[in-house]
Amino acid sequence: MDFLNLNDSCAPQPTVKVGEVSVYKGFLSKSDQLLLVGDLRQVAEQAPIFSLKTKSGKAMSVRVTAAGEFGWFSNHQGYRYVSEHPSGATWPEIPASIMSIWQAMAGHAPSPECCLINYYGEGAKMGLHQDRDEANFNWPVVSISLGDDALFRVGGRERSDKTSSIWLQSGDVAVMGGGARLNYHGVDRIKFGSSRLLKSGGRLNVTLRVVT
Ligand SMILES: O=C(O)CCC(=O)C(=O)O
Ligand SMILES: [Mn+2]
Numbered sequence: 396m397d398f399l400n401l402n403d404s405c406a407p408q409p410t411v412k413v414g415e416v417s418v419y420k421g422f423l424s425k426s427d428q429l430l431l432v433g434d435l436r437q438v439a440e441q442a443p444i445f446s447l448k449t450k451s452g453k454a455m456s457v458r459v460t461a462a463g464e465f466g467w468f469s470n471h472q473g474y475r476y477v478s479e480h481p482s483g484a485t486w487p488e489i490p491a492s493i494m495s496i497w498q499a500m501a502g503h504a505p506s507p508e509c510c511l512i513n514y515y516g517e518g519a520k521m522g523l524h525q526d527r528d529e530a531n532f533n534w535p536v537v538s539i540s541l542g543d544d545a546l547f548r549v550g551g552r553e554r555s556d557k558t559s560s561i562w563l564q565s566g567d568v569a570v571m572g573g574g575a576r577l578n579y580h581g582v583d584r585i586k587f588g589s590s591r592l593l594k595s596g597g598r599l600n601v602t603l604r605v606v607t
């Protein structure tokens with residue numbers, strides 16, 4: 396299969412800006428999306444999706460797993476990058492399909508060390524936050540949306556800054572880099588059942604990050 400089918404001489408163009416975040420609408424074809432879901436399913440077989448708890452002990456609505464050197468973990472002690480799944484196993488390798496999206500989007504950045512996989516079931520959402528636990532903010536965070544539509548909100552560098560929103564759809568790729576790297580963002584809600592990509596519905600979001 397001709398995954399991504401990109402012409403090397405022409406970099407993909409941002410189609411929409413939300414705040415300072417570039418969203419490449421429809422970047423992934425249906426067949427690309429299906430291939431990615433298959434690859435992510437294999438990751439989840441080796442590293443099953445699990446729940447995170449907030450500091451106060453509440454389960455977060457988004458469930459996660461990861462591939463790469465680091466995954467994400469949070470509990471009563473706070474949140475952090477970790478090199479092992481809660482089972483004690485190291486994380487699976489980042490699938491080649493996902494690496495090729497990074498290569499298309501992240502320019503000359505080093506390879507991502509974390510491929511965080513978020514699963515949004517019915518009613519799941521993610522509060523406004525910054526991605527700021529990485530060592531070098533020169534490198535972008537690349538975010539891939541698969542499955543149900545999600546209302547993505549982007550603000551500025553301060554929590555109180557004005558925000559704007561966009562519906563992210565299956566196949567969209569967002570890049571939070573440059574001036575947008577430390578901007579607050581979150582997912583207010585998903586439109587459960589709006590896509591048929593995932594058999595049981597819901598949304599997968601994959602973010603690629605250089606951690607160290
Ligand atoms: O689900 C999304 O589109 C955003 C995910 C996100 O911001 C994160 O995992 O840090
Ligand atoms: Mn984030």
